[in-house]
Amino acid sequence: MVDKQKIHLTVNGTAYDREIEPRTLLSDFIRHHLDLTGTHVGCEHGICGSCTILMDGLPVRSCLTFALQAEGKAIETIESLDKNGELSPLQNAFWENQGLQCGFCTPGILMSMKAFLEDNPKPARDEIREALSGNLCRCTGYHDIVDSVVAAAEAALSSGTAKA
Ligand code: FES
Numbered sequence: 001m002v003d004k005q006k007i008h009l010t011v012n013g014t015a016y017d018r019e020i021e022p023r024t025l026l027s028d029f030i031r032h033h034l035d036l037t038g039t040h041v042g043c044e045h046g047i048c049g050s051c052t053i054l055m056d057g058l059p060v061r062s063c064l065t066f067a068l069q070a071e072g073k074a075i076e077t078i079e080s081l082d083k084n085g086e087l088s089p090l091q092n093a094f095w096e097n098q099g100l101q102c103g104f105c106t107p108g109i110l111m112s113m114k115a116f117l118e119d120n121p122k123p124a125r126d127e128i129r130e131a132l133s134g135n136l137c138r139c140t141g142y143h144d145i146v147d148s149v150v151a152a153a154e155a156a157l158s159s160g161t162a163k164a
């Protein structure tokens, strides 16, 4: 029996204190301990990007991260994007531009693109493609995903928020 360790962190603005086994992955912690199942787990070894979340604002593969590494950190998952059931501008851009098909890759892509657009609010298409290179999508061929990110950037700029 492995000794459990205490963890304190914030997820989507809510503070949590839990006791977990040290080997618990952040992806499992988010999905199974907090019931936030919007974060998807595909390859489980850092290739597909489906499990991407933000840790202190930076994209992180939660399947390659121990939950204890998130001690004291602020985590954002896909569940943080909509507000009271209203899609965020980034989600809306994907909806309007058919930026998803099966949707399995979408949470990871949205979290990666959220961080990317905050860093680069007016990206060129090739910059978007490069930023997407860590997120695999088996369905879309990426064209509509790039269109969605362009639309999200344009919407943020025209609203003056520069926030996706
Ligand atoms: S499930 Fe984490 S990168 Fe694929």
Ligand code: FES
Pocket: 100, 101, 102, 103, 104, 105, 106, 136, 137, 138, 139, 140
């Ligand atoms: S929409 Fe199906 S894997 Fe990307």
